[in-house]
Amino acid sequence: MTFTLYNAPQSTCSQRVRFVLNAKTIPFDEIKFDLLAGDQLKPGYLALNPNGVVPTLDHDGAIIIDSSVIIEYLDEVAPEPVKFTPENPVLRARMRALMHFIDEMPAAAVRVPTFNLAFLPRFAAMSEDAFRAFAESKPLRREFMLAMGRTGFPQKDMDDALARLRRTYERMDSEIAKSGGPWLLGADLSLADVMLMPAIVRMADLGRAGDWRDLPRVERWYEAIAAHPAFAPTYYPGSLLTERFPHLRETGRSGLASQDLPLS
Numbered sequence: 001m002t003f004t005l006y007n008a009p010q011s012t013c014s015q016r017v018r019f020v021l022n023a024k025t026i027p028f029d030e031i032k033f034d035l036l037a038g039d040q041l042k043p044g045y046l047a048l049n050p051n052g053v054v055p056t057l058d059h060d061g062a063i064i065i066d067s068s069v070i071i072e073y074l075d076e077v078a079p080e081p082v083k084f085t086p087e088n089p090v091l092r093a094r095m096r097a098l099m100h101f102i103d104e105m106p107a108a109a110v111r112v113p114t115f116n117l118a119f120l121p122r123f124a125a126m127s128e129d130a131f132r133a134f135a136e137s138k139p140l141r142r143e144f145m146l147a148m149g150r151t152g153f154p155q156k157d158m159d160d161a162l163a164r165l166r167r168t169y170e171r172m173d174s175e176i177a178k179s180g181g182p183w184l185l186g187a188d189l190s191l192a193d194v195m196l197m198p199a200i201v202r203m204a205d206l207g208r209a210g211d212w213r214d215l216p217r218v219e220r221w222y223e224a225i226a227a228h229p230a231f232a233p234t235y236y237p238g239s240l241l242t243e244r245f246p247h248l249r250e251t252g253r254s255g256l257a258s259q260d261l262p263l264s
Contacts, residue, residue: 001026001059001060001077001078002029002059002060003021003026003027003028003029003057003058003059004028004029004030004031004057004058005017005018005021005028005029005030005031005055005056005057005058006031006033006045006048006049006054006055006056006057006058007030007031007032007033007054007055007056008032008033008034008035008039008040008054008055009032009236009238009239009244010035010238010239010240010241010244011035011054011055012107012110012198012199012201012202013053013054013055013067013107013198014054014055014067015197015198015201015234015235015239016067016068016070016071016194016195016197016198017055017057017067017070017071017074018030018233018234019194019197019228019230019231019234020070020071020074020075020084020191020194020230021074022229022230022233022234023082023084023228023229023230024074024078024080024081024082025081026074026078033045033054035054036119036122038134038137040052040053040054041137041138046139048063048065049063049065050139051065051066051139051140052137052138052139052140052141053140053141055067055070057070057073057074059073059077067195068099068103068191068195071084071191071194071195072085072191075191084188084189084190084191084193084194085190085191086185086188086190091185091186091190094185095184095185095190095191095192098175098184098185098192098195098196099191099192099195101171102168102192102195102196102199103195105164105165105167105168105171106164106165106168106196106199106200107195107199108164109160109161109162109164109165109168109199110161110165110199110202110203111144111161112153112157112158112160112161113158113161113162113203113206113208114202114206114241115148115152115153116148116152116153116158117206117241117248118206118241118244118245118248119245120148120152121245121247123148123150124150124151124152126150128150131149131150132146162208162211165199165203165208165211166211168196168199169211169212169215169218170215172184172196172212172215172217172218172221173215173217173218176217176218176221177217181217181220181221182220182221182224183221183224184196184221189225189228193221193225197225200212200222200225201226201235201240202241204222205240205241205242205248206241206248207248209222
């Protein structure tokens with residue numbers, strides 16, 4: 001089996017797939033995109049993924065898109081040496097319900113602080129026509145980009161996104177308490193944990209780790225996922241926003257650098 005992953009180092013959805021590939025010790029070729037340069041919007045890639053987003057997996061010529069679909073696919077076609085889908089059908093249903101919640105809540109909410117804090121200076125430097133053309137070229141994120149504009153999302157949208165993330169941390173705490181932890185479904189790491197990981201890492205990278213400091217179960221979950229053997233190769237140098245956008249460090253918005261990730 002040969003795997004090629006079209007992805008971007010800082011893309012949270014790409015990080016989900018890299019984690020599963022690394023955890024399963026699956027060799028894969030990696031084609032890295034610069035999303036701000038529009039690599040994902042070039043005709044050759046749109047022929048593979050008409051949504052114009054990353055990641056896309058090519059498995060022996062079979063094209064699989066959407067990170068949540070890809071990680072389930074990988075768990076089916078390569079169940080060894082580790083499987084992230086519970087055999088118990090009730091636990092499997094709970095996992096999939098959590099995966100839907102994660103895509104609806106934290107995965108969507110994290111885009112607002114990401115764009116406002118990291119990407120906005122790039123967009124603010126564009127002309128209005130250039131920005132609109134860039135936004136209009138995005139099949140899946142057009143409305144999101146146009147709502148943000150060159151001046152960013154208003155404070156109300158930031159506050160709403162942070163409130164949705166806070167509800168996520170509280171849901172994590174509740175699920176871990178219910179399952180007995182240390183993971184969302186109990187003793188075994190599941191695809192739900194993998195789905196959630198990049199949003200939590202992103203908020204820590206943006207200097208918001210204090211937002212769950214009062215939830216020790218969430219703290220321990222974060223320490224455990226960061227200690228997983230697949231974590232370090234997933235977050236290779238250049239995978240954090242603070243590594244690509246120096247203004248995040250210069251303004252003190254982030255308290256996390258790659259060397260500071262809790263890997264043990």
